[in-house]
Amino acid sequence: MSVMMPWLLLFLLLVSFSSAAPRFSEKDICLLDNNKLKQRLKQLQDLLYLYELQLKDILENTYHRTKSGLFSGNRSVQHETLLPTTSGNLIVYDQDCSAVYNRKKTKTGYYRIRPRADQEPFLVYCDMSDGGGWTVIQRRSNGKENFNRKWDDYKLGFGKFQGKNDEYWLGNDHIHDLLAKGETSLKIDLMDWHGERRYAVYENLQLAGEQDNYRLWFGTYSGNAGDALSGGSSFEDQWSASHRGMEFTTSDKDHDRFLAGNCALENKGGWWFNRCHAVNLNGRYYRTGRYNGSHDNGIVWSTWHGMWYSLKYSAMKIRAPFFVESESGDGENSQGG
Numbered sequence: 001m002s003v004m005m006p007w008l009l010l011f012l013l014l015v016s017f018s019s020a021a022p023r024f025s026e027k028d029i030c031l032l033d034n035n036k037l038k039q040r041l042k043q044l045q046d047l048l049y050l051y052e053l054q055l056k057d058i059l060e061n062t063y064h065r066t067k068s069g070l071f072s073g074n075r076s077v078q079h080e081t082l083l084p085t086t087s088g089n090l091i092v093y094d095q096d097c098s099a100v101y102n103r104k105k106t107k108t109g110y111y112r113i114r115p116r117a118d119q120e121p122f123l124v125y126c127d128m129s130d131g132g133g134w135t136v137i138q139r140r141s142n143g144k145e146n147f148n149r150k151w152d153d154y155k156l157g158f159g160k161f162q163g164k165n166d167e168y169w170l171g172n173d174h175i176h177d178l179l180a181k182g183e184t185s186l187k188i189d190l191m192d193w194h195g196e197r198r199y200a201v202y203e204n205l206q207l208a209g210e211q212d213n214y215r216l217w218f219g220t221y222s223g224n225a226g227d228a229l230s231g232g233s234s235f236e237d238q239w240s241a242s243h244r245g246m247e248f249t250t251s252d253k254d255h256d257r258f259l260a261g262n263c264a265l266e267n268k269g270g271w272w273f274n275r276c277h278a279v280n281l282n283g284r285y286y287r288t289g290r291y292n293g294s295h296d297n298g299i300v301w302s303t304w305h306g307m308w309y310s311l312k313y314s315a316m317k318i319r320a321p322f323f324v325e326s327e328s329g330d331g332e333n334s335q336g337g
């Protein structure tokens with residue numbers, strides 16, 4: 001009997017397996033494999049695109065060429081030029097809000113950060129809720145700030161940096177420097193005029209330098225606001241409205257794909273316009289949700305409320321992906337007023 005028992009067990013195991021196995025037909029397995037391959041292909045295409053952008057950036061961006069060390073034989077000389085030139089300034093600034101958070105400064109508010117040692121520090125709003133460590137690069141909340149501005153304003157940043165509801169654009173140069181630190185996720189918090197909230201997360205946000213007109217790149221979407229940055233659900237929408245790979249356009253510098261005009265002029269703010277958009281968080285601030293006009297120029301997130309609804313609140317915030325533990329937070333809890 002003692003020899004028979006293991007065989008009996010094995011037999012029972014085999015029977016239970018064989019009865020469970022037919023749940024997946026060969027066709028199902030094929031479909032699963034096919035889906036996995038498609039996902040992998042998409043990831044590889046995204047990567048290829050990213051590397052092409054980076055290569056373009058390296059080849060065209062003289063800053064990289066002179067300072068990266070990749071193209072320089074003498075690394076020690078390059079290193080010396082990046083050291084502080086004055087010994088009097090002993091204040092060490094954090095590179096971003098994650099660094100602030102990691103130093104146990106976990107109160108939401110304004111902090112001075114310095115992503116690049118060779119540039120001056122600047123104020124930014126650190127959202128320490130929602131997991132903490134978020135650097136806020138854009139906020140709309142009350143319509144007090146004029147976002148219909150030109151290239152240099154969007155390049156350097158504008159708005160107020162005092163109250164928790166103050167509206168601002170951090171500046172394309174600052175955003176570019178922050179993103180150059182490494183892989184970064186973008187989270188966008190949205191609220192409509194009924195107080196309902198939605199969010200969108202994009203992995204691997206990238207912004208080229210000014211030489212490439214701050215061209216935008218981003219990876220996989222997750223969230224409950226819909227993947228509007230990719231242009232919407234139909235291929236036609238994506239072709240004309242996706243913001244992936246678009247350059248930044250303002251009323252005075254047109255880099256959009258709309259040949260007959262300037263999307264920033266029509267839509268009252270600088271953005272990564274295509275021809276023209278499915279998202280425009282820098283549009284005109286309407287004090288009601290639904291709006292009319294000759295152009296769909298409100299604060300738009302098309303996959304949630306469509307093109308003719310202007311949101312009450314938006315905040316764009318960035319953080320290293322390893323910080324992202326939960327995507328279910330309702331984000332910034334500020335109210336428009």
Ligand SMILES: [Ca+2]
Binds near residue numbers: 257259261
């Ligand atoms: Ca144009």
